[in-house]
Amino acid sequence: GNGGSTPQYKWTQTLDEVTVMIGVPKTFRGKDFDVSMTPSKLSVKGRKSLPGEKTPRTFLEGTLTEKIRVDESTWTLENGVMMLGLNKSAKKFWRTVLTGDEAIDTELVDSRTRISDYDDATQAQFRKIIFDQTQYHLDLPYSDE
Numbered sequence: 001g002n003g004g005s006t007p008q009y010k011w012t013q014t015l016d017e018v019t020v021m022i023g024v025p026k027t028f029r030g031k032d033f034d035v036s037m038t039p040s041k042l043s044v045k046g047r048k049s050l051p052g053e054k055t056p057r058t059f060l061e062g063t064l065t066e067k068i069r070v071d072e073s074t075w076t077l078e079n080g081v082m083m084l085g086l087n088k089s090a091k092k093f094w095r096t097v098l099t100g101d102e103a104i105d106t107e108l109v110d111s112r113t114r115i116s117d118y119d120d121a122t123q124a125q126f127r128k129i130i131f132d133q134t135q136y137h138l139d140l141p142y143s144d145e
Helices: 120-137
Strands: 003-005 010-013 017-023 033-037 041-046 058-063 068-078 081-088
Touching: 017 058, 033 068, 033 081, 041 081
Parallel strands: none
Antiparallel strands: 003 010, 010 017, 017 081, 033 041, 041 058, 068 081
């Protein structure tokens, strides 16, 4: 599929973004978290301890398997679920979110994407390939001939 789950979180993805969902205490508010994102690392820590615990809990921490655009990545909190929207630096499917987590088979990912979802340069390459394939089947000159 397009994502997976670990004991700490569940995740899904598109070509552009990875969405990570973490179960957190419903009593926690946004100010109770220290969320840190760099292009290659991710960390979600509590700023207060849970009842019966001496130190604040680390909910998620590790090295990302691929790079993200930090300035375009976000997080929200609702009903005990923290959702992290990680904007991918490169349009490709990830096998896992954090290094060391169980990988998914990206061959099984639903990768149907409209050509219009890609940037202009990529759209032009697709159109050239389609044109050249058509020309080939009609035994006509290619775009670069």
